Amino acid sequence: MAQGQHLMLTERELLEKERKVCSWGDTVHYLDPPKFFERCEGSFLYDRKGAPYLDLQMWYSAASFGYANPRLGGALKRQIDKLPQLACQYLHAEKVELAEKIAKRTQKAFGEKGRVHFNVGGSQAVEDSLKLVRNHTKKNLVFAFMGGYHGRTLGASAITSSYRYRRRFGHFSDRAQFVPYPYCFRCPYGKKYPDCGMYCAKQFEKLFETEYNGVLDTKTGESEYGAFYVEAVQGTGGYVIPPKEYFPYLRKVLERHKILLVDDEIQMGFYRAGKLWAIEQFGVKPDIVVFGKALTNGLNPLSGVWAREALIHPKVFPPGSTHSTFSSNTLGTAVGLEVMKMTEEEDYERLVKEKGKRFLERLKALQKRRRKIIGHVDGLGLALRLEICKPDGYTPDRELTDRIFAEGMRGEIRTSKGRFGLVLDVGGYYKNVFTIAPSFGITEREMDLAVELLDLLIRKCVR
């Protein structure tokens, strides 16, 4: 096929082919027909006709530093010309420098020495962390949160709360014991914060009171559980932000019973919630951090794990423990290193905090105008949430959420500045939450546009 020939096929022709030759297992089709895009830049995606779509989800926070970021693209191009391929049994400078930067910054955050290793996707890094847990604790069982999402490999889906992701495939790894997340707007215990007095954390603590709750041998003090997998801010669960006391309380309970705290930062890491690691916002020290997505801004994928020295020193976790052909690929490490350099040169903590505050103010003002429909708005850094509800302001309105989403993707919202599309992501326990993860480069005008588009969509879609 001549170069560029695919551009000559119409969307309809491409879709016909797609229906014949593409598996749908590797994707999620939210639209019928699914949408094609042709180009991206900054906060925008452009369809095949050149129409702009303001993106408020940035590839589930993988492209946090803006689409087609020239500095990161430059790092990738330089590496393509220099050392595009190398088996992972050999070393290259970028791997070592990137690991050092992550280890140093994590040590600064938690006051703990550790090491870093790499893999390709988030789920693979979660698998690697499960091996670290099993190797160190000699235990297979872990706790995880209701509403948590850790990926779709067999091991990762075993600790992800949705049965939907396991139903067809049965069990390979041990399924986690799922614990309610501190989701105060919809408290699983029907309590109100702060009067609840951290009831949910205390309920978890109570599990360890007697051997008959099935988690502890009270005679030896040994728990059957090796780790607790957490997201400091739940991602797919709907950008749920816990109250500040929750994680410190949980950490104490886990320490008491020698249960490791594994912090999944795949979606919230790299400043999405205002710090390098979201859990820093809660003053809590994890034993293992898992990361991916924005490490390479969605360019050549790279994920990884940081762990305390005692868990990951080569003497206890020897070569080959988690090796994969592409694990520390040169293109990914080059971009990851550039991301880390960027975050050293520019104060992302301040930038994300300030932009997040201004975006949240606008969303709260929108909520005031649409109080009956927007039941809840919240944010930490540039991880923002908006719950679409029925007129009582509480009952989730999934149908309206889907209509708003689909209408945004049509790309035909008329504004004073022209026609736009709006790219949103639907999450949450009841699929009624817009999880908003804009580019860190979002401008004031783009924030205004985002709120105008949301307002117009709501007006159009409410029946």
Ligand SMILES: Cc1ncc(COP(=O)(O)O)c(C=O)c1O
């Ligand atoms: C918190 C969290 N963990 C794990 C994963 C899985 O990562 P991946 O899709 O790269 O396998 C995701 C992806 O959305 C995530 O948000």
